Amino acid sequence: MHTSQIDLVAFGPEHLEGAVALSLQAGWPHRPEDWQTALAVSRGIAAVTDDRQVVGTALVTPYGTDCATINMVIVDEAARGRGLGRRLMQAALEIGSERQLRLVATTDGLPLYEKLGFQPVGTILQYQGKIPAIAAPDGIEPACEADFDAVMALDRAAFEADRRTLLTHIAKAGEFAVLRRAGRIQGFAALRAFGRGDVIGPVVAENLQDACSLISFFIVSRPDAFLRIDTTADTELAPWLESLGFAHVGGGIAMRTAGRTEAPARSHYKTYALANQAFG
């Protein structure tokens, strides 16, 4: 394969099949539907050969005007080590322009991202498994349409960027649950089909106990389901997930560029589980 014959083009429907093959080759569980969701909320780049083979991908997912994640950065094994990953990242950085850019680096991607100026800000832990029956939590209920603005506000406070577009897609494909106290929503969790089963996330709460209750709600509602949860080491959710029977299967390093950020009003709400590793 000759890297000189590889062009970067806007990702189109004709690249989907090749992209799914690339993520499978990288050992990632994304189904065509997962790529379609990602593409619906992102701008994509495909690296294609003269004979239209897809040998690389990168997506930029904007959140409001200040922040974006770069995700699904993959180069075909046969084309690695010849600068294509850097070319894809440079194209992604141009799309992201002046936003603060966030990503989760795998071991493969870390050296490249460090060279491009990304700084590590945390550790992502990926958990999955089929969980035996647990007790139903108190105080958690399915969200209704009228709850959505409050859910958005909590997510924005915890994530420090506006993810309305992404959360609207997740709501269409899945479901939300909320923790309501004294008539106020004080935490939420989402669940949707993803990869080999369902992913629980994002989960936003004020404290670990509330986060565990929100996650328990979906574990109880999905007996026998294969569940995935991506969390961060600093949430201290991991020991509880392990006690339930979730297996630690991977993760990465959360990284950011400096860029523009929202007002630094620190919220006491925290993201206990990511939408997934790609979306943050």
Ligand SMILES: CC(C)(COP(=O)(O)OP(=O)(O)OC[C@H]1O[C@@H](n2cnc3c(N)ncnc32)[C@H](O)[C@@H]1OP(=O)(O)O)[C@@H](O)C(=O)NCCC(=O)NCCS
């Ligand atoms: C990460 C990935 C996209 C890189 O693609 P690639 O085409 O091999 O990348 P490049 O050839 O452009 O190399 C990128 C840079 O990283 C450097 N690099 C790669 N591995 C390195 C290592 N172990 N130590 C130090 N530097 C390393 C290269 O030297 C290069 O630096 P340079 O541009 O200054 O010369 C590719 O390995 C991949 O698809 N991995 C599987 C999927 C994945 O994990 N993606 C990352 C998601 S976060």
